[in-house]
Amino acid sequence: MISARPHVCNHSHTHAPTPPVVSQVQCSEEELGQYRDLVDRAVEARTHAYTPNSHSMVGSSVLAQDGKVYSSGNFELTPYADHGEQLALAFALADGQKPKDLKACAVFVAKEGASVEEARTKQSSMTSCGNCRQAIFEINPEMHEILLASDGYNVEVYRAGDMLPKAYHRDRPEVPNLAPPSSDHPDPLVAQALIARSRSFVPRTNEPVGAAVETVDGKIYTGIRVETSSFSTQAERVAMANAMMHGEHQIKRMVIVGGSSAEGEIPKRLSWDALQAVAQQSPQAEVLLPDGHGGFVSNPIAQVPGYLLTHS
Ligand SMILES: [Zn+2]
Known part of the structure; x- marks a missing residue:
C-alpha cells in the first residue's frame, strides 16, 4: 500500500503567497x-x-x-x-x-x-x-x-x-583602511588621490584605489573604489561623477593610485572601461600613474599603454 503524503495544513483554501510586510521605523x-x-x-x-x-x-x-x-x-x-x-x-x-x-x-x-x-x-x-x-x-x-x-x-x-529579507551576506574579515599619508605629496592632485586611497571600501579584494581629477579651472575632485553587491564602483568613475555633480566635465589631469605602499602602485585590474568615464568627457586628459619608485608618469588618456591596463 502506498501511504499518502502527510498533510501539513488543516485548511482547505488555496495557498496564495503572502507578501512580506516590512515594518517602518518610527521616527521623531x-x-x-x-x-x-x-x-x-x-x-x-x-x-x-x-x-x-x-x-x-x-x-x-x-x-x-x-x-x-x-x-x-x-x-x-x-x-x-x-x-x-x-x-x-x-x-x-x-x-x-x-x-x-x-x-x-x-x-x-x-x-x-x-x-x-x-x-x-x-x-x-x-x-x-x-x-x-x-x-x-x-x-x-x-x-x-x-x-x-x-x-x-x-x-x-x-x-x-x-529591506532585504534573507539577504546575501558573506562574513569577511574586516579590512582596516590604509593609514592616511604621513605627509602631503607636493603635487596636490597626487596628494588628494593618496588620501582618497586610504578611504577605499574594499572588503572583497583588499586592494584600495583612489583617484583624483583636476579640472581645467584647477579644481580637484576625488573618488574611491567601493566594493559592494555584484558591482564595484571604480575610483575613476566616482571622481568623474563628483566633478560633474559640480558642473565640471573638462578634466586636465587625472591620478589613479592603488597598492598599499606609501608611494602607490598602478591598481590591479585597471581597465580601459574605467578610464573611458573620463575619456568620453575629456579626451585630452592626461593620466598620471605611479612608476613604482615614488614618481608618477603622465600619459595622454588615449595612449595609456595597454600593458598597464592588464598587468597581473
Ligand atoms: Zn540602483
Whole structure:
C-alpha cells in the first residue's frame, strides 16, 4: 500500500503567497523633517544626472550622523552605469565618513523631462533597485532608507537590513583602511588621490584605489573604489561623477593610485572601461600613474599603454 503524503495544513483554501510586510521605523518629528529635507536634496541632485542611455534620472542623498549630506545623480559614463545611491555613498566615504556614521539614504526617480511634482506621487518606481539596496546593506545595515509616501510629501522610513529579507551576506574579515599619508605629496592632485586611497571600501579584494581629477579651472575632485553587491564602483568613475555633480566635465589631469605602499602602485585590474568615464568627457586628459619608485608618469588618456591596463 502506498501511504499518502502527510498533510501539513488543516485548511482547505488555496495557498496564495503572502507578501512580506516590512515594518517602518518610527521616527521623531524632527527626524522626519530631516528626512523630508533629504528627499528634497535627492530631487535637486537628480538634475545633475547624466543619462544618455536610459533617460531615467535618479537623485540620491546620504545623510551622515554629523549632519553632512552627500548627493549624486546616476551617471551613465560607461556601459556600467553608476547609480545615484552608490555614488552618494562613495562620495561620503571618500570625504572620510565611516560606514557606521552613515545614517540615511533617500532616492528620487523620474524620467528625463518628467514633472517632478507628478513624479512625487508615482510610487511604482520611487525606490532603490536591488543592487543599490544590497550596497547600502553591505555598507551599513542600520542605515535608514527613505522613500516618499503616496502623498508625495511625507516619507516612509525603513531599516536597510529589513529591506532585504534573507539577504546575501558573506562574513569577511574586516579590512582596516590604509593609514592616511604621513605627509602631503607636493603635487596636490597626487596628494588628494593618496588620501582618497586610504578611504577605499574594499572588503572583497583588499586592494584600495583612489583617484583624483583636476579640472581645467584647477579644481580637484576625488573618488574611491567601493566594493559592494555584484558591482564595484571604480575610483575613476566616482571622481568623474563628483566633478560633474559640480558642473565640471573638462578634466586636465587625472591620478589613479592603488597598492598599499606609501608611494602607490598602478591598481590591479585597471581597465580601459574605467578610464573611458573620463575619456568620453575629456579626451585630452592626461593620466598620471605611479612608476613604482615614488614618481608618477603622465600619459595622454588615449595612449595609456595597454600593458598597464592588464598587468597581473
Ligand atoms: Zn540602483
